[in-house]
Amino acid sequence: MGRALLITQRVGPGLIETIDELTAKLNLDQMPIIGEAWIYQVFAVVMSALVAAYVVKRVLDHLERRAERTNNMWDDALVYAARRPAWVLIWSMGLMWAARITANQMDEGLADVLDQVQRILLIALLCWFILRLMKEIEQRLVDPRYRAKPVDQTTVSAIGKLLRASVIITAALVVLQSLGYSVSGGLAFGGIGGIAVGFAAKDLLANFFGGLMVYLDRPFAVGDWVRSPDRDIEGTVEHIGWRLTRIRTFDKRPIYVPNAIFNNIVVQNPSRMSHRRIYEHLGIRYSDIGHMEPIVHKVREMLKAHDDIDQNQTLMVFFDRCAPSSVDFFIYCFTTPVWAEYHRVKEDILLKVLTIIEDHEAQVAFPTSTLHLPDPLALRGEFQSADSGKQVANESHERSNA
Numbered sequence: 058m059g060r061a062l063l064i065t066q067r068v069g070p071g072l073i074e075t076i077d078e079l080t081a082k083l084n085l086d087q088m089p090i091i092g093e094a095w096i097y098q099v100f101a102v103v104m105s106a107l108v109a110a111y112v113v114k115r116v117l118d119h120l121e122r123r124a125e126r127t128n129n130m131w132d133d134a135l136v137y138a139a140r141r142p143a144w145v146l147i148w149s150m151g152l153m154w155a156a157r158i159t160a161n162q163m164d165e166g167l168a169d170v171l172d173q174v175q176r177i178l179l180i181a182l183l184c185w186f187i188l189r190l191m192k193e194i195e196q197r198l199v200d201p202r203y204r205a206k207p208v209d210q211t212t213v214s215a216i217g218k219l220l221r222a223s224v225i226i227t228a229a230l231v232v233l234q235s236l237g238y239s240v241s242g243g244l245a246f247g248g249i250g251g252i253a254v255g256f257a258a259k260d261l262l263a264n265f266f267g268g269l270m271v272y273l274d275r276p277f278a279v280g281d282w283v284r285s286p287d288r289d290i291e292g293t294v295e296h297i298g299w300r301l302t303r304i305r306t307f308d309k310r311p312i313y314v315p316n317a318i319f320n321n322i323v324v325q326n327p328s329r330m331s332h333r334r335i336y337e338h339l340g341i342r343y344s345d346i347g348h349m350e351p352i353v354h355k356v357r358e359m360l361k362a363h364d365d366i367d368q369n370q371t372l373m374v375f376f377d378r379c380a381p382s383s384v385d386f387f388i389y390c391f392t393t394p395v396w397a398e399y400h401r402v403k404e405d406i407l408l409k410v411l412t413i414i415e416d417h418e419a420q421v422a423f424p425t426s427t428l429h430l431p432d433p434l435a436l437r438g439e440f441q442s443a444d445s446g447k448q449v450a451n452e453s454h455e456r457s458n459a
Contacts, residue, residue: 099155106151113143130203134193142186149178176235184228191220210279211297215272218299264300267316271297276319281328282396288322290314332367332391333399339410340383345419349376353386355413360390365402367391383422 117140124132153175195217197203199210277283277294283304284291292306302319304312341349357374360366370391377387388410392402414421 098158102151102155102158106148109151110144110147113147117143130197131194134190134197138186138190138193142182142189145185146179146182149182150175153178173236177232180228180231180235184224187224188221191217191224209275211272211275214297215269261300263317263320264315267318267320268297268299268302271302271316271319276324277326277328281326284325284327285322286325288318290322327394327396330394332370333394333396335388335390335392335399335403335406337388337403337407338377338385339388339414340380340385340422341414341419342422343384345417346384348417348419349384349386352414352417352419355417356386356388356410359409359413360388360406363402363406365392365398365405380422382424 117136121133121136121140124136127133153171157171195213198208198213201207271277279294279297281294282292283294290304290312292304292310292312294302295305295311296303298316300316301313302316304314306312341352353374353376357372360372360374361368366372367390371389372391373387373389375386377385379385388406392399411421
């Protein structure tokens, strides 16, 4: 340290003398200042905004890397939502400051306009930041990477839409208030106009409130399989909007259903079934009725031992009825709610039932008709007697004519 101070003391006076000699030779003290002082101020403001934007970018990059290493979803959403609004805020405030300096040199009335523009810009940036934050939180609430039990997408979407609408309306009212307009008068006019709009757009409002009821009651969600026995509606829900719900049918056709319809129809949601029921009738021939009891017993034991049949639900196999061409028994049990898996289990059970019927030397009945014919010899004798009587009658008729 002492050596460095010694070098500075030796070099310092010589460096100052060199600068003074160079200034004297160039006559810098006598040169006029290029332009006005406010130009340098504007340049300094722009350069300050550039430096501030760079510093904020580096800080946000560091915070984003730190947030990614945590399990908290709120810090990720906050940093990501603040990135673009912060960059726009720095540059817009820098430009507004430079414009204010310029306005003071040109027109003092322009400064008042810039004040209003600055207030509106700050409100808009704050609204933008809140909307981005809400969007990021909405995406993370339904993402299994951030939550062990994701929140229902339909509920999150409904609450998000209501909050976004509230933020936008509030920001619009604050802007009007900052511009000097009476918010209370605007609300009174809006109430009167709302009545007229309500009468003119009653169908639109009906769809809006129908969508609100779908969001609140949640009879179905995006991805559910729904159908209505009242209307020709069946398919998978793809999107629930404020006016329409888009349903994709199983032949891949989109159906756009106004939300008001759901207030007046019955909607079934097979996606929320806890089990699927297997309920089938099978019949054997009347000639095999002696095998009915062992067949029913064997089928019942097979179902009790089946891995895909829920033993905690109702399970029944009983002789049911005497049909015109068969004696029937029924199978009643419950299995998995998955559609494709349900058909696999049903196929397996029916094949095993048919095997049991064959093992008992019985046959599955099918519609038959029994035709009873008389004895062929007796029938021939009746025909011959009829022919002889007809011949005698003809001969008697010929004699009477002669």
